Amino acid sequence: MKINDLTLTLAGSGGDGVITTGDFITRAASSDGIYCLTQMSYGPQIRGGESSIRVRMSHKQAQSRGDFVDSLLVFSWKDYKRFTDEVELRPGALVLYEEADKESPADFLPADIELRLQAVPFKKIAQEDVGVPLTKNMVALGVLAEIHGFNQERLKQAIMDKYGKKRPEAAAKNIEAFDAGKAWAQEHGPKEERLQLEPNGGERLLVMNGDEALAYGALQAGVRYYAGYPITPATPILHWLQQELPRFGGTVIQAEDEISAITQCVGASWAGVKAMTASSGPGIALMMEAMGLAGMAEIPLTIVNVQRVGPSTGIPSKPEQADLLQALGMHGDVPHAIFAPADVEDCFQVAMEAVACSERYQMPVIILSDQFIGERFESLRGDRFLERVKQVERDLPELSPERKYQRYAFSESGVSPMAVPGLEGGQYITSGLEHDESGAPTSSSEYHQLMSDKRAAKLKGVAEDFDFARVYGNKDAEFGIICWGSLKGAVREAIMRAQDEGLKVAAYVPQLLYPVPQRSLSEFLKGKRKVMVLELSHGAQFYHYLKGYATDLPEEFLSHCRAGGHLFSIEEVLKLIRTHSVSELVA
Amino acid sequence: MAEKVLTAKDYRTDVQNIWCPGCGDFGVLNAIHQAVAELQIPPQDLAVISGIGCSSRLPGYVNAYGFNTIHGRALPIATGVSASRPDLRVLVAGGDGDAYAIGAGHFVHALRRNPNLTYIVMDNSVYGLTKGQGSPTTPVGDPTKSQPFGHSERPLNPLAWALALEVTFLAQAFSGQVKQLKDLIVKGMRHEGFALINVKSPCVTFRGNQEYNYYREHGWNIDKDGHDYHDREAAFRITQEKERVPFGLIWQDENAVSLGKQLELEREKYSKVRQYDNADEVLRTFFA
Ligand SMILES: Cc1ncc(C[n+]2csc(CCOP(=O)(O)OP(=O)(O)O)c2C)c(N)n1
Ligand code: SF4
Ligand SMILES: [Mg+2]
Numbered sequence: 001m002k003i004n005d006l007t008l009t010l011a012g013s014g015g016d017g018v019i020t021t022g023d024f025i026t027r028a029a030s031s032d033g034i035y036c037l038t039q040m041s042y043g044p045q046i047r048g049g050e051s052s053i054r055v056r057m058s059h060k061q062a063q064s065r066g067d068f069v070d071s072l073l074v075f076s077w078k079d080y081k082r083f084t085d086e087v088e089l090r091p092g093a094l095v096l097y098e099e100a101d102k103e104s105p106a107d108f109l110p111a112d113i114e115l116r117l118q119a120v121p122f123k124k125i126a127q128e129d130v131g132v133p134l135t136k137n138m139v140a141l142g143v144l145a146e147i148h149g150f151n152q153e154r155l156k157q158a159i160m161d162k163y164g165k166k167r168p169e170a171a172a173k174n175i176e177a178f179d180a181g182k183a184w185a186q187e188h189g190p191k192e193e194r195l196q197l198e199p200n201g202g203e204r205l206l207v208m209n210g211d212e213a214l215a216y217g218a219l220q221a222g223v224r225y226y227a228g229y230p231i232t233p234a235t236p237i238l239h240w241l242q243q244e245l246p247r248f249g250g251t252v253i254q255a256e257d258e259i260s261a262i263t264q265c266v267g268a269s270w271a272g273v274k275a276m277t278a279s280s281g282p283g284i285a286l287m288m289e290a291m292g293l294a295g296m297a298e299i300p301l302t303i304v305n306v307q308r309v310g311p312s313t314g315i316p317s318k319p320e321q322a323d324l325l326q327a328l329g330m331h332g333d334v335p336h337a338i339f340a341p342a343d344v345e346d347c348f349q350v351a352m353e354a355v356a357c358s359e360r361y362q363m364p365v366i367i368l369s370d371q372f373i374g375e376r377f378e379s380l381r382g383d384r385f386l387e388r389v390k391q392v393e394r395d396l397p398e399l400s401p402e403r404k405y406q407r408y409a410f411s412e413s414g415v416s417p418m419a420v421p422g423l424e425g426g427q428y429i430t431s432g433l434e435h436d437e438s439g440a441p442t443s444s445s446e447y448h449q450l451m452s453d454k455r456a457a458k459l460k461g462v463a464e465d466f467d468f469a470r471v472y473g474n475k476d477a478e479f480g481i482i483c484w485g486s487l488k489g490a491v492r493e494a495i496m497r498a499q500d501e502g503l504k505v506a507a508y509v510p511q512l513l514y515p516v517p518q519r520s521l522s523e524f525l526k527g528k529r530k531v532m533v534l535e536l537s538h539g540a541q542f543y544h545y546l547k548g549y550a551t552d553l554p555e556e557f558l559s560h561c562r563a564g565g566h567l568f569s570i571e572e573v574l575k576l577i578r579t580h581s582v583s584e585l586v587a
Numbered sequence: 588m589a590e591k592v593l594t595a596k597d598y599r600t601d602v603q604n605i606w607c608p609g610c611g612d613f614g615v616l617n618a619i620h621q622a623v624a625e626l627q628i629p630p631q632d633l634a635v636i637s638g639i640g641c642s643s644r645l646p647g648y649v650n651a652y653g654f655n656t657i658h659g660r661a662l663p664i665a666t667g668v669s670a671s672r673p674d675l676r677v678l679v680a681g682g683d684g685d686a687y688a689i690g691a692g693h694f695v696h697a698l699r700r701n702p703n704l705t706y707i708v709m710d711n712s713v714y715g716l717t718k719g720q721g722s723p724t725t726p727v728g729d730p731t732k733s734q735p736f737g738h739s740e741r742p743l744n745p746l747a748w749a750l751a752l753e754v755t756f757l758a759q760a761f762s763g764q765v766k767q768l769k770d771l772i773v774k775g776m777r778h779e780g781f782a783l784i785n786v787k788s789p790c791v792t793f794r795g796n797q798e799y800n801y802y803r804e805h806g807w808n809i810d811k812d813g814h815d816y817h818d819r820e821a822a823f824r825i826t827q828e829k830e831r832v833p834f835g836l837i838w839q840d841e842n843a844v845s846l847g848k849q850l851e852l853e854r855e856k857y858s859k860v861r862q863y864d865n866a867d868e869v870l871r872t873f874f875a
Contacts, residue, residue, distance in 0.1 A: 028875070206870070225670070227663075246857035247854070253700075256696040260660075260663040260666075260693055264663045265667060267671070271675065272671075293656060382873075385870055386867050389867070421633075422632060422672070424629070424631045427650055427652055430655070
């Protein structure tokens with residue numbers, strides 16, 4: 001029987017072209033209706049270091065990277081070494097490796113599982129048959145296509161798309177190499193059905209990473225000013241918006257630092273143009289003062305934090321969920337909101353929700369994404385995007401010459417219509433100083449109380465309008481898991497497997513983190529006797545946050561956490577479920 | 588109905604002014620009121636942006652869209668305003684600490700970008716609001732709250748610095764000479780690009796009341812003296828002047844491309860390669 005789920009990893013040095021190869025596989029498969037989830041991984045060298053790419057291919061939308069690698073291709077064992085802790089090989093997995101590599105594979109592979117090793121003369125074929133040593137990655141592509149039954153037409157199309165127009169000669173050589181690899185596999189490669197990926201109907205899927213999805217969401221939400229300073233893993237947002245915003249009359253500026261980036265956005269938004277900035281932990285730390293200004297002056301602003309391992313420079317290329325308390329804590333009481341996307345597609349939606357929230361409630365809104373969502377590529381169905389487009393405009397005042405405009409007029413919702421420059425009669429003074437209704441500075445503590453009440457009143461509206469959470473599993477289970485962000489994938493797949501095993505369990509993944517989405521949380525907690533918070537934060541930030549801010553938590557409220565970098569696997573989560581839902585099996 | 592002619596009075600506000608009597612910043616405020624009246628800028632089209640400091644309280648005292656922001660960040664905030672709303676007239680105000688200490692990093696890059704705005708630095712050689720510490724322009728030896736035995740760091744020369752950074756409009760003025768200052772503000776606001784006006788604006792509370800006399804005695808009106816503000820070498824010499832304090836337009840480059848123009852060109856370029864009718868169509872670029 002052919003398979004419908006395959007996880008593939010390619011490893012080599014930067015010059016080996018494994019990233020291009022994985023990218024071709026992802027694009028070709030996606031164009032043919034196969035869902036991919038693709039992750040790149042690099043050594044610390046700026047150029048030419050080790051690199052690897054992992055593609056999970058599946059007939060259904062993949063929820064996680066897949067626990068085990070079914071097929072591994074290694075150009076050089078020394079380069080592969082760096083990734084050994086990221087590649088968990090499935091027993092019986094196929095391992096194709098460069099025949100000319102002098103190292104012994106046994107030195108790099110786990111001794112306790114059986115594997116199917118096969119040496120392949122990638123280099124030799126590229127050199128002798130094609131005459132271009134650099135094409136060995138296309139030889140590999142041909143080999144893989146033949147063994148795993150990939151759509152070869154689409155792969156060749158991907159090669160042509162990349163080289164065809166600009167470098168027809170290179171395209172021809174690459175195609176030749178592909179065919180040579182295929183021929184080799186036809187003669188020497190394994191020919192088993194269980195290695196072959198079944199085609200999946202052919203609906204054309206699109207491919208994007210989380211940062212791009214988020215940037216596109218921002219464009220659709222009406223963001224027309226973006227300023228940012230490059231930082232991994234948020235940089236793709238800057239790159240994408242630079243390509244797209246100017247066409248829509250927007251502005252993108254690469255700022256001199258993150259302080260400039262966020263303050264430019266404060267200025268643009270104050271002037272009436274929707275604005276967004278993005279960074280990661282260290283850059284967000286530099287932005288904190290300006291977030292306080294946006295809070296005090298009630299200026300809409302969207303700030304994206306694509307979290308990486310911290311503190312400080314940490315591990316830029318790996319995810320963590322330990323910037324939650326940073327996002328919560330600013331100087332002074334700053335009513336604001338925090339949203340968290342749970343996968344690539346969700347980034348699109350969350351960007352629109354965040355911008356809508358910031359505009360409606362005139363406050364800074366933080367999006368907490370992470371490296372695993374931001375930089376991984378996913379295949380997605382196109383029809384799920386446009387139907388969700390959401391744009392919210394801020395309240396403008398009705399101005400009249402008889403009445404002096406009161407920028408910070410008290411209101412039940414806490415929102416007061418905001419004049420923007422150009423509106424006659426709306427002139428007022430904005431400042432980070434505490435102020436009265438007109439905006440004039442005051443040091444009266446009475447006003448500070450009143451204005452703090454006004455600003456905080458908005459949180460009620462935010463919790464009402466933006467309480468959205470995903471719930472998986474058995475509603476009436478007594479054991480529940482709470483997690484957020486990119487952990488959703490592994491948790492969701494673990495829940496499906498647990499249900500297959502007859503275990504009862506439910507999971508809750510909120511999109512709104514702050515203010516507490518109490519309505520959906522309380523609904524979820526009904527009947528739960530034991531709840532466990534799962535997170536990639538050594539200090540269990542989410543767990544402590546919920547303990548401090550949420551209500552209706554059960555007595556048995558547990559934490560399972562660890563430092564970031566190493567994602568939770570489906571198997572790991574499943575084990576937790578087996579341990580904790582045991583009482584229900586007995587019942 | 589004929590448009591109402593705006594006068595300086597129309598730009599006043601009733602926000603309570605907190606400056607000390609005799610503070611040089613009053614002269615700057617007057618000059619601004621007169622300049623924007625001369626330019627007949629509708630108050631709603633005028634954005635006045637500042638950082639933090641005594642001087643940065645100024646936007647509250649101008650009938651305009653005012654924004655008293657945070658310390659040192661007036662320029663990037665104003666850049667965001669100017670770049671996103673090229674239809675507005677943008678005036679930025681602040682102190683020497685705001686501009687040349689905490690905001691120094693942004694100052695450099697604002698000059699590079701050349702946004703269309705006029706930056707009035709009220710240079711009093713002291714931190715007024717925090718009550719008398721030394722600033723980047725405090726002369727060596729002057730006692731300050733933070734260094735009672737005399738300021739030890741060498742002062743920076745904002746004029747030479749800005750000129751070296753290829754500022755496109757550079758002037759210096761004295762808040763005691765409101766007429767010249769007003770004229771320079773008018774010229775600065777007519778300049779397409781970044782106009783820097785460094786204004787000697789005495790802090791009577793923390794630096795005594797002798798500075799007015801000093802600037803009157805040592806002031807050198809380069810406008811009257813026939814300085815050619817297109818002569819870069821002469822401009823550099825003026826910034827190096829030790830005996831006299833130059834007041835007037837030092838340098839102007841009308842040909843430099845402003846940030847707003849640059850962004851317009853960019854939008855045109857991208858529009859040629861990105862031929863969509865609407866944002867929905869962008870989705871197709873993602874298809875594998
Ligand atoms: C981030 C930050 N650091 C410090 C301060 C305190 N502070 C307020 S104004 C100021 C200096 C003001 O000096 P200057 O910019 O020359 O303005 P002046 O009061 O002299 O007009 C300082 C240090 C602050 N408000 N924010
Ligand atoms: S302290 Fe100095 S700068 Fe501040 S208001 Fe008083 S005189 Fe002006
Ligand atoms: Mg000062």
